[in-house]
Every structure is written in structure tokens, then in C-alpha cells.
Amino acid sequence: MYELKISSMFSSAHNLRGYNGKCENIHGHNWQIEVVVCAELLNGIGIAVDFKILKNYLKLIMEKLDHKYINELAYFENINPSAENIAKYIFKEFNILLQSDRENQNEAQNSNVKVKKVNVYETPTSMASYYE
Numbered sequence: 716m717y718e719l720k721i722s723s724m725f726s727s728a729h730n731l732r733g734y735n736g737k738c739e740n741i742h743g744h745n746w747q748i749e750v751v752v753c754a755e756l757l758n759g760i761g762i763a764v765d766f767k768i769l770k771n772y773l774k775l776i777m778e779k780l781d782h783k784y785i786n787e788l789a790y791f792e793n794i795n796p797s798a799e800n801i802a803k804y805i806f807k808e809f810n811i812l813l814q815s816d817r818e819n820q821n822e823a824q825n826s827n828v829k830v831k832k833v834n835v836y837e838t839p840t841s842m843a844s845y846y847e
């Protein structure tokens with residue numbers, strides 16, 4: 716297996732509903748995101764998928780989150796925007812982008828490329844992951 720990792724960050728506000736403590740109040744983070752994809756096969760020039768394509772997917776997702784109050788996004792209306800749930804959201808969104816490019820026969824199709832794990836750092840020392 717091959718594994719590729721890309722990272723990015725965004726700044727946004729959230730609050731944790733039902734949390735008994737100061738995180739119940741609206742506050743902000745500089746979220747650091749890592750997306751790990753895996754692939755069993757390489758293409759003819761020895762790459763699993765172009766980093767440029769992966770970075771573009773992540774950029775599209777970051778644009779939905781950057782400088783937002785995450786609680787107000789439709790996905791988080793009934794789901795608490797914890798680092799755990801943000802990781803799951805990014806995992807799902809990234810898979811949708813991989814899938815739709817595959818249907819468009821784009822270069823990223825490399826049908827063996829899958830999202831393996833998403834890491835979300837709320838602070839440099841606190842990270843939550845989501846994988847399936």
C-alpha cells in the first residue's frame with residue numbers, strides 16, 4: 716500500500732452545545748487539517764494521484780469552513796462541531812470529491828485511491844481523527 720498525506724488549515728469559530736465548561740461559549744481555532752489517502756497501485760509514471768488534485772479537493776472543503784461560524788453550516792445544525800465531527804465531515808466531503816472526479820474520468824480517478832484518515836488539530840497538541 717502507498718499512503719499520501721496533505722495538510723491545510725482554516726480559521727473559524729464554533730461552540731460545543733451541551734458542553735459543561737467554557738467550550739460551550741463561542742470561540743475560535745486555527746484548525747490544522749491532515750488528509751491521508753491510500754492506494755494499492757501506481758499509474759504509469761509511478762504516482763498514486765497527483766498531489767495537486769488532492770490539494771485542490773482540500774482547498775474546496777477549506778473554503779466552506781474558513782472564517783465561518785461552523786455551528787451555522789447545514790451539516791452542523793444538529794451535529795456538534797467538535798474536532799471529531801469536523802474530521803468526519805472532511806472525510807465524507809473528500810470522498811464525494813474523489814468519487815465525482817472518478818465519474819468524470821478525471822486523472823484522479825485512479826480508482827484505488829481512497830481516503831484513509833482525516834486528522835483535525837484544534838491546537839498543536841490536541842488532535843482528533845476519523846477513519847472507516
Ligand SMILES: [Zn+2]
Nearest residue numbers: 729738742744
Ligand atoms: Zn473549540
